[in-house]
Amino acid sequence: MLDVRRVLLLVEASDRGSLTAAAEALGITPSAASQQMSRLESEVGQPLLHRLPRGVQLTDAGRALAERGHAIRRELRGAQADLESLAQLDRGTLRLGSFPTASASLLPLALTRFSRKHPAMHTTVRSALLAELLELLHTGEIELALLWDYEWNRVDDDSMEIEHLLDDPTVLVVPANSELVDEPEISLADLAGQEWIIRADNHPVAEVLRRSCRLAGFEPGISYESHDYQEAQAMVAAGLGIAIAPRLALTNRRHDVRLVNFATDVPAPTRRILLARMANRTPTPAAATMAEIVQAAAAKFADSNLHRTQLGTVRRT
Structure with missing residues (x-):
């Protein structure tokens, strides 16, 4: 040779x-x-x-x-x-993974900022469930992934670099004319007699509701199983029941529902929003830049949630 x-x-x-x-x-x-x-x-x-x-x-x-x-x-x-x-990010493809809630709230802001700074870059996004996103990271089909977890299902993988971006609190969704809007504070135990709109197909937020209600001492009565958060809001607005949801899932809130924060002494479960990549792969310049942009976008959403909570000593949004 x-x-x-x-x-x-x-x-x-x-x-x-x-x-x-x-x-x-x-x-x-x-x-x-x-x-x-x-x-x-x-x-x-x-x-x-x-x-x-x-x-x-x-x-x-x-x-x-x-x-x-x-x-x-x-x-x-x-x-x-x-x-x-x-x-210099003048060419190439950035491959991301995300999940529906992040794709409808946090990710668009990050994508817009990235494309404005680097218009020649091509970006693809795979939206998937948590297990599939983890598999896509391991196989190298995506470089970065937005993930989520709760206390009982922590993403714990030593082969990954995982950053905690923000906390996404669980809130109560009620009709705009509900008497619950006027309550100074609400705990789940106060809602034992309510009918609930729940997510179908063993969705994680359905597990959140059942776990939380059992800890509060009751089984939730289910009046409707929805397949997305907009459908759940519509059924709440129609008076069929109330619902819980992560706050990020309600970025596009209907005008005829209200969000109510739970009492801070007995909080509903909060999920973590995470950014992950494989630890044994040096990030490409595009991935490193996008990670910084996602971190900044997450900080903006975190500040927004904190601002709502601080103003919400009346606990309504």
């Missing part, structure tokens, strides 16, 4: 007419250049240069190898340009 660096030395000697000039162009000494050229000739088994009193002249073998070397140099320069372009 030929040493590419020595072939490039031959190319420079061909272009510049001397080994001394080639050595200067490559930042090595003339002595080192002469030694490397001798080794290349030994590798190919025949002379490549005629040493003249002033400069060098390529042999037929030298010209043939130098011609190939010019093509190699062009490809290497092209590769360097590609890498610089990727480092």
Whole structure:
């Protein structure tokens, strides 16, 4: 196998007419250049240069190898340009993973900021359940993923770098005209006689409701099973029951429902919003930049939630 660096030395000697000039162009000494050229000739088994009193002249073998070397140099320069372009985020693809609630609230802000700063980058997003997102990270099909967990199902994987972005509290969703809106504070135990709108298909928020109600000493009465948060809000507005939901899931709240915070002394479960990547893979420049943007977007949402809570000593939004 030929040493590419020595072939490039031959190319420079061909272009510049001397080994001394080639050595200067490559930042090595003339002595080192002469030694490397001798080794290349030994590798190919025949002379490549005629040493003249002033400069060098390529042999037929030298010209043939130098011609190939010019093509190699062009490809290497092209590769360097590609890498610089990727480092400057002037090209390439960023592969993200997310889940529906984040995709409807936090992620759009991050994507908009990223695309404005780096319009030449192409971004793809895979929306999936938690287990699938973890698998996509492991297989390398995505570089970064927004994840969530609760106290009883922590994402705990030593092969991943996991950052806690923000806490997403559980809130109560009631009709706009509900008498519950006027309560100074509410605990789940106060809601034992209510009918509930629950998420269908063993959705995580359904588990949150059942766990919370059992801790409060009752089983929730279910009046409707919804398949998304907009449908749940509609059924709440229609008076079919009340519901709970993570606050981020209610970024687009209907005008005819209200959100009520639970009493702070007996809080409903809060989920964590996380950003994850594989620990054994150095993040690409695009992934590193997006991670910073997601962190800033999450801080904005966290401040917004805190502001609502601080203003919400009346516990209504």
